[in-house]
Amino acid sequence: MQIALKLNQRTLIVSLGGELDHHGAEQIRTVIERAITERDVKNLIFDFSNLSFMDSSGIGMIIGRYKLIHSLGGSVALVCTSDRMKKLVTMSGLTRLIAVYQSVEQALTEVKGA
């Protein structure tokens, strides 16, 4: 599991690589929460375009962070290119809470414009 964080003004971009399961989700949660408190983050973009595997733990992890960001008045977006992950995201009803984009650039434009 690889985690890369990038801050674009007040939007935190979390890019994940490798396999995201319950084990990895616990690590990511800690890293993101720390970044949110330390760096005055408002919006969050999950970039899953380099993930090779994800199960429903990934969905739980996104929902948890959505609750936090939403309570701070920000928005969350997901970048996901694989059909399998999109299927999982749609099945879970997550698409009712957050928007899914094809690229980080597109997500950034939308999130900052909101």
Added chain:
Amino acid sequence: MENKMKLEFLSKSVNESFARAAVAAFVSQLDPTLEELADIKTAVSEAVTNAIVHGYGHTEGIVTVSCRLEGQLVTVIIEDKGKGIENVALATQPLYTQSTDRERSGMGFTVMETFMDSMTVESSPEKGTVVTLTKEIGISS
């Protein structure tokens, strides 16, 4: 082709990736598509995570994963001796989750049902849970 294997490992979350990778490697002898293999990996990951998170929770125990190949049929059985499920019908409903202290989406059983051909769950409180998943390889859906 007929073949079978059995894995036993401690209920540590780091073993989730080991379990799904081992099952995928074993099933590979049936020459599945990448899509079929990803379906099986995802379902196994859900079942093993359930055994670790819900079956054993904060205690440690043994998770058993056995896999049988008969012709093109794959059967994977994921078993724990943990606290079991009181109401299986309720637990297998979409978005149901037992956990209050962790972030679970409540999607595990729904994912298993969606990505496999069949799923059965047998459970007794304080005795454990057995999840049986089957999938026929080579049938394009």
